[in-house]
Amino acid sequence: MENNFKKFNFKGKGGELFLIYLGNIILTILTLGIYSFWGKVRITKFIYNNTECYDEPLNYHATGKEKFLGFLKALAIFAVFGGLMVGLYMGLEKLAGLDPMKAQAVVTVIAYGIILAAIPFIIVGSQRFRLSRSSWKAIRFKFVGTPGTLALIFLKGWILSILTLGIYSPWFYCEVRSFFVNNSQYGNQPFVFTGTGKMLAKTFLVGILLTLVTLGIYAFWFAASLERFTWNNTVFQGKRFECTLRGGDLFGTTIASALLIMFTLGIGFPWAIIMNIRMYLDNLSLEEGIDFAAIKSDYDRAASALSDGLSEASDAMDAVGGMFT
Amino acid sequence: MKHDTSSATIDAEYYDGLSPVPVKGTLKISRELFFFEPASGSPAVTMSYGEIEDIEKILSKTRVIIKGSDNNCATRMISFTGKHCKKLIMKYKGDTLTNPFVKTAFRFKHAPLILRSMFFLLALPAAAVVVYGILFESYRLVPVSFDKKLSKLIEGKITSECKPYNDKKLNSVIERIRKRLSPKQSIYAYSIKVIKDDRINAFTLPDGKIFVFSGLINKSTSPEELAGVIAHEISHVENRHGIRQLIRLLSLSVFLHLMIGAGFEELESAELISEITGLLIFMKYSREFEEQADVQGAALMMKSRMSCRGLMQLFNTMKREANVPAVAAFFDSHPDIDNRIKFLKDHVSREKFKPQPLLFKNEHWTRIKKIKK
Numbered sequence: 001m002e003n004n005f006k007k008f009n010f011k012g013k014g015g016e017l018f019l020i021y022l023g024n025i026i027l028t029i030l031t032l033g034i035y036s037f038w039g040k041v042r043i044t045k046f047i048y049n050n051t052e053c054y055d056e057p058l059n060y061h062a063t064g065k066e067k068f069l070g071f072l073k074a075l076a077i078f079a080v081f082g083g084l085m086v087g088l089y090m091g092l093e094k095l096a097g098l099d100p101m102k103a104q105a106v107v108t109v110i111a112y113g114i115i116l117a118a119i120p121f122i123i124v125g126s127q128r129f130r131l132s133r134s135s136w137k138a139i140r141f142k143f144v145g146t147p148g149t150l151a152l153i154f155l156k157g158w159i160l161s162i163l164t165l166g167i168y169s170p171w172f173y174c175e176v177r178s179f180f181v182n183n184s185q186y187g188n189q190p191f192v193f194t195g196t197g198k199m200l201a202k203t204f205l206v207g208i209l210l211t212l213v214t215l216g217i218y219a220f221w222f223a224a225s226l227e228r229f230t231w232n233n234t235v236f237q238g239k240r241f242e243c244t245l246r247g248g249d250l251f252g253t254t255i256a257s258a259l260l261i262m263f264t265l266g267i268g269f270p271w272a273i274i275m276n277i278r279m280y281l282d283n284l285s286l287e288e289g290i291d292f293a294a295i296k297s298d299y300d301r302a303a304s305a306l307s308d309g310l311s312e313a314s315d316a317m318d319a320v321g322g323m324f325t
Numbered sequence: 326m327k328h329d330t331s332s333a334t335i336d337a338e339y340y341d342g343l344s345p346v347p348v349k350g351t352l353k354i355s356r357e358l359f360f361f362e363p364a365s366g367s368p369a370v371t372m373s374y375g376e377i378e379d380i381e382k383i384l385s386k387t388r389v390i391i392k393g394s395d396n397n398c399a400t401r402m403i404s405f406t407g408k409h410c411k412k413l414i415m416k417y418k419g420d421t422l423t424n425p426f427v428k429t430a431f432r433f434k435h436a437p438l439i440l441r442s443m444f445f446l447l448a449l450p451a452a453a454v455v456v457y458g459i460l461f462e463s464y465r466l467v468p469v470s471f472d473k474k475l476s477k478l479i480e481g482k483i484t485s486e487c488k489p490y491n492d493k494k495l496n497s498v499i500e501r502i503r504k505r506l507s508p509k510q511s512i513y514a515y516s517i518k519v520i521k522d523d524r525i526n527a528f529t530l531p532d533g534k535i536f537v538f539s540g541l542i543n544k545s546t547s548p549e550e551l552a553g554v555i556a557h558e559i560s561h562v563e564n565r566h567g568i569r570q571l572i573r574l575l576s577l578s579v580f581l582h583l584m585i586g587a588g589f590e591e592l593e594s595a596e597l598i599s600e601i602t603g604l605l606i607f608m609k610y611s612r613e614f615e616e617q618a619d620v621q622g623a624a625l626m627m628k629s630r631m632s633c634r635g636l637m638q639l640f641n642t643m644k645r646e647a648n649v650p651a652v653a654a655f656f657d658s659h660p661d662i663d664n665r666i667k668f669l670k671d672h673v674s675r676e677k678f679k680p681q682p683l684l685f686k687n688e689h690w691t692r693i694k695k696i697k698k
Contacts, residue, residue, distance in 0.1 A: 011384060019438070028583050031453040032459075049383050057383050059390065061400060137347070138340030138402040187345065230644055269526045293521055297343045301400040 005242050006287035010278050012050030014271035020046055023272050032117060037071065037312075038064030051281060053136065054290070059302070061140075062133040062305070070129075070309025071170035085111050103270025118310075120147035125307020131184060137292075142300045143182030153179055170204040171197030173226070183236050188298040195233035220254065231284060237294070239287035245280065246264060253279045331356055333413050337405035339363070340400035352405055354413050361403060373423040378436070380414065387411040415673060459576045463571045471510060471570050472531035479530055488521040490539050494693045495519065501535075502552045505629045506559055513562055523644055529558040531567035539696045544642050545635070547690055548683040553636025556629075557622035563620070566614040607684065619665060623672045629679040635673070637669040670690055 024039030029277035043063045048058040085107055092103040124147045131141035157172035174197045181193035207222035224247040231243035339353035339361045346576040350363040364371040372391055378400060381414055387410070391401040405411075422428040433441065507515050513533035525539040530536075535558045537551065545551050561567065623633050625692050644662050684690060 019441070019445075023441070025478075026445055026448045026452045027433075029455050029580075030448065032455075033583055045381070049381055057388075059381075059388070059400075059402070061378070061390070073564065135400065137345035138342045138400060139345045140399045292345045295345050297397050297399070298396055301396065301399075316524070 003239070004134075004288045006054055006288055008286070009052040009283040010274070010281040010285040011048055011052065011057075011294065012046060012274055013278070014274045017043070017046060017270035017274060018267075022208075032266045034068065035064075036261055037068040040064075041067065047277060048134065051277075053286060056137055059135045060133060061135060062129070062308075066305040067308060067312070070305030070307075071165045071312050072309070073306050074309035077310070078317075083113070094159055095187055108166040116262070117151075122314075123305045125149075125304070126311050127180070127307040128131055128286040128300060128303040129305055129308045132300040136186065139187040139295060141298050142185040142187075143183055143303075144185065144300075145179055146193070148178055149157040162295055168197075170200035173197070173198060174202070181230075185298060186236065189295050191315050193230075193233055194235055195229055200229055200231075216220050217251075218247075223247075224250045229281075239290055242285045243283055244285075245283040333410050335405050337361065338402050340404070342393050344400040347404070352403060352410065354410055354417070356417060359414065359417075359675035360470065363365075374414075374418045377414075377418050380411070380418065383462045387414075389414060398435065401430060402439065404521050410598055447517070456580070459580075459596060460573055461569075464565055464572050464578070467568055467572070469565075475568070476530035476534060478578040483520075483530075483536065487536070490519040490521045490696065492519075492689075492696075495542070498548050498553070498683060498688075498693055502548065502555055503659075503682075505631070506556050506625060508553065508559070508563060508625070512564065513564075514593045524640075525601065527554050527558055527617050529561050529567070531558075531562065531565065535559070541639075542694050543696055545634045545639060545690075546645075546696060547638070547640075548693075549635030550639040551635075552629075552631050553622065553626060553633055553639065554623040556631075557618045557636075558623060560618040560621035561614070564614070564617060566618065570611065570614065585644045619668060623669065627672075627676065627678070630678060631675055631683070632673065633669050634676075637673060640666045640669065644685075 002121075022040055024035070024042065027035040041060070041062055044062070045060045048060040051058050055319050066267055088110065089103050089107045092098040093100055094105060096103075098106070123142070124145055127145070128143045131143040134141045139268050153172075153175045157168070157175060160168040161172055174195050177195060178193035184191045203222075203225050207218070207225065210218035211222055224245045231241045232320045234241045253275055257275050260268040260272050260275075332353070332355040334351055334353050336349075338347040338349055339352075340347050346511050348361075348363045348365070348367075350361055350365075353360040353362065358371055358373055360369045360371050367654070374390045376391055378392055381388045385406050386404055387406070388402045391403065392403060413527070419428065419431055422431055478505045503515055503517050510535075515533040515535065517535045517537060519542065520536050520538055522538040523543075524538050526540045527535065527537045527541055535555060537554065541554065556694060558610065623636075626633050626636075640662055642667070684693075
């Protein structure tokens with residue numbers, strides 16, 4: 001028997017978000033940037049609290065303080081890393097007598113290697129932090145994936161994608177999706193991803209070809225079908241999610257929010273955000289019949305804000321560096 | 326009997342943080358503690374205001390987030406509807422806060438909308454002043470020695486990538502230009518070097534090292550044209566345009582990153598829009614510096630008894646040679662060349678002195694400027 005689906009709801013208003021945003025801007029400026037960590041938490045809280053599933057809102061528990069401390073630790077790590085690399089360069093050049101160009105090349109390779117190796121740790125750590133600070137009905141979410149698994153998926157994905165001239169892509173996409181979905185829990189109960197590359201192969205082929213033919217416009221429809229595929233193959237306690245997002249929704253909302261931001265000289269920004277969130281959540285529902293009594297808390301006490309800080313810090317550096325290139 | 330307003334009772338739901346299934350019952354609020362009594366008759370849960378992590382109001386419901394009771398329970402939650410109880414719980418929570426900073430932040434966060442809006446209106450000008458100060462005045466806090474250190478760093482790169490050009494006669498004319506144009510009380514030691522490159526251009530390091538491309542010398546019809554360019558570059562240095570530019574670029578990108586990054590990672594187009602805005606603002610101020618350098622360079626030329634006629638001539642040459650598409654011109658950091666020529670024409674018409682030539686009687690610029698292969 002087919003069960004009923006319960007829609008997700010978003011109740012937030014642009015005006016409220018605008019006020020929070022305005023406050024964030026002013027306080028961020030007056031504190032020379034430090035408040036931005038608290039500001040981010042406020043906005044995430046606003047979005048979570050206004051998102052309802054089964055008529056119950058989500059909660060976000062991260063604090064500006066822990067995010068700020070994570071960021072400071074990340075900066076310290078970057079400084080030590082930079083210092084070590086400079087030390088290595090000097091050592092190679094002065095002590096080992098290596099040609100400066102060669103020494104630079106060696107240090108560059110080592111530095112990139114370390115950064116590349118750190119990426120899966122940062123992604124997994126950030127996800128752990130985010131989920132451990134998210135709750136619904138006072139039960140926390142949890143992420144149990146490991147960086148090693150993620151690194152292997154990417155390594156395998158890149159190699160096979162190259163060898164098969166891209167034919168592996170839909171399988172690669174599913175491997176990544178299932179890593180994130182299968183390793184997520186609500187309390188002690190896991191989410192399950194049932195999608196396979198075979199199911200997605202046609203969508204991928206059509207998506208890429210039509211995107212090329214339509215000079216990119218089909219990309220919206222392609223993205224929508226990927227979104228539908230991901231949600232429609234996500235299961236919790238045997239209950240399915242259902243996503244009805246269409247390419248037209250994505251296309252229309254993207255154009256509308258871009259126009260809104262442009263014509264209001266940025267003031268319409270919060271309304272554009274709400275428009276986008278609404279579009280996703282109005283199209284999402286979850287099958288009824290979750291057995292709540294079976295769910296028990298499984299709090300990830302070890303999740304830390306360090307990875308979050310690392311990704312914030314590298315984002316900031318990327319933004320600053322981006323202006324120079 | 327007098328009605329007691331210091332305590333209250335209300336129907337509520339209690340989430341123990343161990344199971345998502347709430348327990349129905351009654352919430353009792355008093356000044357020191359609050360209690361939840363399950364309707365089933367199970368023992369009551371007693372909580373103190375210090376355990377409250379957050380109070381959120383979502384639509385009509387108030388949610389009180391409370392610290393977890395054991396290792397596996399992160400947070401508990403009580404949910405109820407009712408204004409009076411919310412006010413009371415808020416007041417008692419506020420009273421338990423001892424850190425004045427935290428207390429103010431808590432009170433402000435839950436203050437009425439009108440009060441918060443008023444604060445923002447007052448804070449807006451203060452924020453504007455801070456932004457203005459950082460973007461436009463903070464360079465004053467950077468010591469000149471930093472300009473010099475930075476220049477050393479860039480100089481290393483230039484000397485490793487550019488080919489210098491040396492010619493005795495040309496150098497002697499350039500030395501004359503340097504001596505005549507260097508401001509008397511300047512804290513910078515100017516030096517002028519020629520780089521072998523066919524482009525018509527020149528640039529300066531913040532510590533006063535000027536580099537002129539041989540292409541510019543080649544195209545010039547008199548040494549005064551070269552002098553005009555150098556006067557322009559000297560004005561950049563004297564006004565510390567280099568470091569000011571750097572500070573603007575850095576702070577603008579940090580600023581925009583913070584604005585967009587405030588929890589809106591979902592909207593990628595926003596990042597793009599902010600980057601373009603940043604670039605446009607940046608370009609506009611670059612032009613402002615160029616205009617200032619044009620004006621002060623012309624004044625410096627006059628002070629050194631040289632005419633700007635030459636520079637005007639050079640701009641005309643550049644205009645003829647450059648075939649810049651309109652779009653590229655929009656993004657160009659230099660002011661519109663027609664405006665620059667117009668400005669110089671104006672300036673030249675006001676030159677009421679007898680220029681002192683840079684060349685001796687027996688010297689010929691066409692011979693001196695000739696760049697050997």
